Amino acid sequence: MTTNAQLADEIIKQLTIDEKAQLLSQVIWETTTISHLNPHLSKFLLADGPAGIRRLKEYFDDDIYNTKPSTAYPSPSTYASSWDPNLLTQIGKHIGEEALQEAVDTMLAPAINLKRSPLGGRNFEYYSEDPYLTSTLATHFIQGLQSTGVGACLKHFALNNQETRRMNLNVEVDEQTLHELYLRAFEKPVKAGKPKMVMTAYNQVNGDYCASNPELLDILRRTWGFNGVVVTDCFAAHDLGQGIKHGLTLQMPGESKENITNQIQQLITTQRLKITDLDHAVKRNIVFALDAAGERKHRKNYNRDAHHDFARKVAENSMVLLKNEDQVLPFTTNQHLLVVGELATHPRFQGGGSSHVNPYHLEQPLAELKKINQHITFAKGYQIDNLHQTELVQQAIDASANQDAIVVFAGLPDLIESEGYDRDNLDLPINQNQLIQAMVATKKPVIVVLATGSVVTMPWQHSVNGILESYLGGEAGASAIANILFGKVNPSGKLAETFPKQLSDNPSYLNFPGNQHTVLYGEGRFIGYKYYAATNKNVAFPFGFGLSYTTFSYQTTKPLVNPTHTQVTFQLTNTGSLGGQAVAQVYTHFLDTTVGQEPLQLAGFQKVYLKPQQTKAIVIDLDQRVFQTFDTTTHQWITNAGTYHIYVGNASDDSQLAAEISIYGVTTPVTANSNLSDMLQQPTMKATLQLLFKKHPKSAEFLALTQDKDPLKARSMGGLMTFNTLKRVDPTLNDHVINTMVQTINQKGDLIHANHSK
Template sequence: MSNLKTLIEQMTLEEKAGLCSGDNFWRTKVVERLGIPAINLSDGPHGLRAQGEEQDHLGVNDSKPATCFPTAAGLASSWSVERLEQLGAALGDEAQTEGLHVVLGPGANIKRSPLCGRNFEYFSEDPMLSSHLAAAHIRGTQSRGVGSSLKHFAANNQEHRRMSVDARIDERTLREIYLASFEHAVKEARPWTVMCAYNRLNGEYCSEHSRLLTDILRDEWGFEGFVVSDWGAVNERVPGLEAGMELEMPASGGERDAQIVAAVKEGRLEEAVLDRAVERLLRITFRAHDARKDSAEFDAEAHHQLARHIARDSMVLLQNDGTLPLSNEHRVAVIGEFAERPRYQGGGSSHVNATRVETLLEALRSRDASLDYTKGFEIDRDAPDQQLEQDAATAASHADVAVLCLGLPERHESEGYDRTHLNLPANQLALIEAVARVQPNTVVVLANGSPIAMPWVGQVSAILEGYLGGQAVGAALADLLYGEVSPSGKLAETFPQRLEDTPAHLNFPGEGDVVRYGEGIFVGYRHYDTLGTEPLFPFGHGLSYSRFDYANLTLSASDFDGQGSLTISCDITNSGEREASEIVQLYLSDQTQTVPVATQALRGFDRVALAPGETARVELRLTRRDFCWYDAQRGDWRLPTGTFEVRIGASSRDIRLSQTLDVQGDDVALPVIDRNTLLGDLQRREDATRVLRQHLADIADELPMLNDLMAREGGDDLMNAMGHYLPLRALVSFSGFTEARLENLLKDLKALA
């Protein structure tokens, strides 16, 4: 620390300001005379995008070959902390080979609406799952001496007008959903950098949001790295620097460096603020160079096989009537251009130049599968083609099974714009009709980055959600279709029946530059479960070629006071005939009715691999925070008193075990005491009720609505309800209570706080 301060003292004002912006698209500036090196950054949530001289941000120009892993939408469906760490480590190894110091990713934004064009790059609709997987990704990358840049902080939940839109989110929702998706990853994995989002949050651009970047990120969560802007996200540079945004990317041609210099010289910016930013930048810069491995290399084939294993752990068997798995004895009609031109990654800035791509057709032919291939539809157009459909139907009618390779073309979902509907292209819908009409054993294999509507779900026998499965997607699909391994992925997001059922439907994408998060905390399954709306496929859903029994739920205690932790244990048995993995999900249902809450919330998970007949004892832990809600009025997490139900399930809609638990929560806090405080709110505290009785005893007969408060037997329900919602000031209006007495009452109540 002292060495950095000494170094900063030797820098000119211009040199310090210059370090706060890039030298070009992907590199920071050097200060040669002081031995300050540059650091190189690269996109990389699911594969590196290191470019040569022709640099850009949106993937227009080719990058150097790198392993393309499945995107976050698929990765999250593995629910595997181990796999995410392995992927992160592989990215770190490749980054060391390319001389990169920071990898931009992972993206931990919440999937608020399935229409968001960048959902393929985000993990989940649930903040607990998202933040734990993001933490694993970061740990893996940084274990190789390469920094991660957790993004996009915060509330970047749509692409529509993303560089100007103002996300209006109430404080409780912000804390419990949108910030919680980042919080654990920051606290536990300690990313070297955090990338601020393009959008505004409650009126302030994230790039100059001091409460977000300093009060919460640094002071509350303990972040010690530097904040980098999303590329082009800077609104006003000097306020951004003051707010805690240290590095502007890409280069600004010196324009904003000059703004910083001028602000210091004119006394509008304290030089100490600039020095603090430079110190944060230098700390990471020197850490990155100290960890540099000049002779680093990676095994491209080993990484390809890792991509294959991760992909097959991430794919979700949504539906199966027994048609899957296939065998080489089946004559299979493989239909759909995605079988030979796979969509294996998302579009935009995360576009990876894969070292090689393994298609489904290649993988099936390499295993000597009995198949015929027909194109079925053209990826590059949406209009139906009757000849292609007829050829596909003919092939399907002569086969034992038809495998339809369908999905969303890249032009339907990408960074930069949102989707407008949930449908497959018209030519694919027509193809399903034509094939299912002649072949009862029809399997649909999907390639998409976010949920789609499936009005045809009842016409097909099996559906395998492949998401965007990376460069080994073909081999992974073949492994699952032919039962080399059992499917084990489970949805990290809800698939709705229709767009109108989605939580944000009435508030997405907003009006002009304002989007109101009117659904509040009821995002994803919280919405569907609380309203009782039936999804197409629920959060946490995924089928297997085996089956699992759940038994012997035990809690380490029958009550909980918020101290320490609570251990939840149960037995999981593979009662099938195949080795398989199960994802055990722990949900907590707050039944205290203290505040409006979702019916249940995910609070833990574990992925367990079991041989046929094997039983494993799964242990999960709950801590105080898992039971809490965020009290915006007091700016703190509150533990309610009452009954909770612990639920263990195979999905959010498939709860296998449950047990109730008594919680002794925090003392009930008094509301803010003033003339408009309601009598009913004060009755939640015994001491406040005592004070009220003392002051109001002589006027009880004048106000029948005080019956409940005075603890009389019986009483009129209407009167009691009116008394509950009576503000203190109304005592003067409806009785002989005077203003002077009211002031004395307020004084005594305030003394209780």
């Protein structure tokens, strides 16, 4: 049977250069009949969709919100807070089922750029500040979506961490940070998720636009082995020849056939593009189109009400209870409650821009609360679009009399969080903060329900009794809030981002959003909780934090970490009276660094449901990347040998169980310019060097000096010496001998350890 790849080869043989060129443009595929090029070729349709399908009614409609109704799921920042990979798989499947009905071949999702700054305008659409959590959740989303036959488009590759000047800004980032944070977030989704598409970002990275960036595209194609379609973000093909040469295949939305054919003909005439490179690009697009056509036979209608109910389940599993002083929550059905805030009647449920969804059935929080409790009074309290309605505050104060508690619905207006621009600050509107303070002054218990896509500051944090971060809960978020407030659902969401006390605490503060041309990632690898842990800086709420209506305890009766350092094992018990879900989190910290402090790293996690008083044995696989670093000398991942602190807890700053382990091997590859002090930081390297210097007595003398009691001799006369400086004083050393020593150390690792392991 002929495969689609073989059929694509046959089709390419029949096409002229001009016809091939046309197949590099999405406009040609989606809006132009192309069956005349070959009867096997047909249109394919792409649509936005990390929070549901944004399916335009008309392709060239200038109104991006004129879309067909579909299920508005919670925003990615919301469902990432579920810390539940299996839930992400189900989200992907549900969105895929809707895409099948709407004749969509590939969803432009997931979007997984890291949250470098809490000001990022698109943070509601991204998952986390952590690459491991991001990559794990994104992989499951892709697998769920593509199990339906609908393709996933992973975006934005790479370092699209801000909206300000995103179309021209040059990101300056060091190689280690690039690989250990920003590329690490994409690697697992590409390798394990195998998306049908990857979308490049608008911005430049170290001087080259992403759509034609040789370093990024070569990593994607050659290092990671991605064989699907690489598509530009809208209008972002700045160097088409260089892009195609390194793996770009499709422009979005593309150009007319006249423009694209003229460009390709000129590139080939000037030998900036080879026909073989053109053929490779076109083949990937053709295979994609043939695969899409084959999946269309699975199209069917989905149950809209069932998908609405699932959207509620997602929201219930994702909202984060940040404070519950004196167990003010959950409410009972006979309590008299005052609900305050316009967001209770006009909910904020999604972010702005290309992920905007026209909801099938949008719920109202006040109405959902009243379905459970008949003793509810409402006061508007503020207007979203008017900061000076002070009389509304007094009305709320008056209405608070004879109430048992006050629930304030607060959050950011729609226009604050959107694609296209970043936020100016982390503040709620001033009228909302004033309202909350006024409610606190009534001396009644006050619970704040936040509707935000990302971080906000809370000047009233220590004054209120309860805080529920509902994020952007989608069309069924209102009933999810009601179910949590009244205890029908035990909250289990955990923050996938740190909430700092103030904006200036953030590590990117002095380097965001950069100047008119560049942004320097001066904080390096220390973003989010990695920075706060390294500097011991207090935060409002830490990464991984979230409360429950029950309590959990951790125990271990055997070594926490197994001998191969690939798993942790412990027992988890629900010590409360309600069933609930815990998210056990594992963190590692490398202690024996020779190059400055190493960042704290999330190494594994697992979400577990436990009945009251139930105990389960938990086994969590450790991501082996946490024991590695990206070496900028050899440009590869290497193992960090030495001691690691490992702990298990409920958040990044919570250690319930802890252990230390040692990993052996060569940490940083040795070169002729490595000094003895750095080399001796590696376990048993002293014995290794003594063995190598056996026939080189002068070098052995300097090695012995590193142990002298006199620090001047030990550190300066001994420790600073390198192979290249030793050969100046040791006539038995030459370049050949040194190269042999270096090669021996790097290939075999620690000689003494290697001998012991035999």
